[in-house]
């Protein structure tokens with residue numbers, strides 16, 4: 001029987017990065033990804049410092065640059081009327097389509113010779129006395145995979161959460177995210193080297209170019225405050241934010257009508273169990289940071305690094321499972337709890353007309369604050 005030390009569920013940034021770290025530490029790992037790549041996914045597609053550092057760590061940065069990501073050097077926040085605030089980013093950042101980026105990372109995993117089951121979906125996880133069994137399925141047949149440990153890197157929501165009886169699964173967040181790729185030629189005005197945020201009541205939108213003459217338009221809305229349909233959400237933003245309207249003129253609805261939409265409903269930004277039934281959660285499976293921070297991919301990669309260090313420590317210090325779990329939870333909180341809290345608080349301010357106007361006026365008077373706020377959501 002082939003048995004792996006560790007099976008990783010999910011081949012997004014968290015899963016692929018964990019596979020690379022664990023492989024380098026000498027663990028026998030496999031990764032299971034349910035979709036064929038390249039595949040698109042909901043994301044603002046803004047990559048910041050932690051991502052670049054991780055790529056450099058694996059000598060992948062040169063290869064990444066060959067994918068022609070779009071460099072991003074400044075942050076702009078557009079008020080409802082005709083003004084905006086701007087700051088230079090103090091760290092390297094890029095825009096790139098997630099379809100291209102995630103494929104690039106997973107290819108790096110395959111090139112190492114790490115076993116990747118794809119497209120295979122993990123359907124069941126059962127824990128025996130000696131080892132754990134995963135049932136995986138590719139739509140035509142099922143098979144079993146055996147391992148000692150499991151890392152769940154399957155993203156923000158999944159049928160497995162219900163099966164594992166995770167405590168947030170019945171929570172209603174009313175937060176809905178949507179992404180489009182819009183051709184740059186369709187913009188009236190576009191600052192290609194900026195990440196631009198536009199807000200109106202109950203909604204905010206991030207815009208940045210991602211190379212290949214495409215720009216990502218990605219927004220988060222509170223369904224209790226705006227409408228459900230992506231077109232209606234865009235209308236809310238066009239009516240509520242004059243700067244956003246200027247980007248496309250009156251054409252925006254016709255522009256988005258035929259574009260593929262990538263979306264997710266009911267995005268839960270609260271606390272989740274970090275370990276359950278001996279399964280270690282990383283990336284979005286462990287917690288989702290408010291998208292405003294543009295930091296989820298960086299955090300996914302950092303949590304992958306953390307779990308690898310923890311498993312290495314378990315081996316060298318001969319920690320038992322309970323000690324290892326406690327140690328992971330403690331270190332995870334040290335790394336992420338504060339920035340998740342800050343990002344969520346800022347998001348709440350931005351999505352509320354009244355608080356946003358007050359916040360905007362304060363930053364107009366003290367522009368240095370903007371830089372501090374951006375740094376506070378980073379690792």
Ligand SMILES: Cc1cc2nc3c(=O)[nH]c(=O)nc-3n(C[C@H](O)[C@H](O)[C@H](O)COP(=O)(O)OP(=O)(O)OC[C@H]3O[C@@H](n4cnc5c(N)ncnc54)[C@H](O)[C@@H]3O)c2cc1C
Pocket residue numbers: 009010011012013014015032033034035041042043044045046047048120121122123153154155156158160177178218219220267282283284285291294295296297298300
């Ligand atoms: C509106 C919005 C905008 C965002 N914008 C940004 C941004 O600009 N920059 C940024 O850094 N972050 C952003 N994020 C966050 C970012 O998208 C996530 O943090 C990141 O994708 C997390 O990576 P992950 O690997 O944990 O999960 P994912 O990227 O979701 O990957 C999970 C993988 O697991 C696979 N999978 C799922 N279930 C199974 C299964 N049962 N078996 C096998 N495989 C499975 C999926 O197919 C998928 O490939 C945004 C989030 C939202 C909601």
